[in-house]
Amino acid sequence: MKRAIFLDRDGTINEDVGYFCTRDKWEYIPGSIEALKILQKDYVLFIVTNQSGVARGFFTEEELIKFNGEVEQMLRKEGIIIQKTYYCPHMGDEEHCNCHKPSRFFLDQAKKEFNIDLENSFVIGDHPHDVEFGQQVGATSIYVLTGHGEKHKDELTDIDPPDFIAKNLYEATMWINNQRS
Numbered sequence: 001m002k003r004a005i006f007l008d009r010d011g012t013i014n015e016d017v018g019y020f021c022t023r024d025k026w027e028y029i030p031g032s033i034e035a036l037k038i039l040q041k042d043y044v045l046f047i048v049t050n051q052s053g054v055a056r057g058f059f060t061e062e063e064l065i066k067f068n069g070e071v072e073q074m075l076r077k078e079g080i081i082i083q084k085t086y087y088c089p090h091m092g093d094e095e096h097c098n099c100h101k102p103s104r105f106f107l108d109q110a111k112k113e114f115n116i117d118l119e120n121s122f123v124i125g126d127h128p129h130d131v132e133f134g135q136q137v138g139a140t141s142i143y144v145l146t147g148h149g150e151k152h153k154d155e156l157t158d159i160d161p162p163d164f165i166a167k168n169l170y171e172a173t174m175w176i177n178n179q180r181s
Contacts, residue, residue, distance in 0.1 A: 002116055048106045
């Protein structure tokens, strides 16, 4: 079985500038490219992102799918391979939705599709629901203070604490590497 890193997108890899689906608003958080290059040496990388901008009418699901492909291509040009981008286009409170984080839906899908060892994998994100997402399957959860991280930090008291709180993705990566030594 393979070990993986499941990354939230907006606020973790790139600056969170609200609901967007175009390259012109894409800006990497400093250190994220270096971090992803280090992580992919030992882990399979996935992006798992709630994109309620579809349900809110900011962009269509087709536009989101196209943009996700562009994001993967931009990362590939940096030498980073994302195995798959999983996204939830719903608001999260919709009756038919079973994929909005913190639901474990996409983690279970990745396990089946890519033979992922979830208990020896990591989830990294800037929302408390990212922490809960990883905890659903026994993965190690890391909360980053970029994006919405600082803003929602007080909400962490409402859930089981993350395994680590990092200033950014790069610091999270250094912590992951230290766990292995």
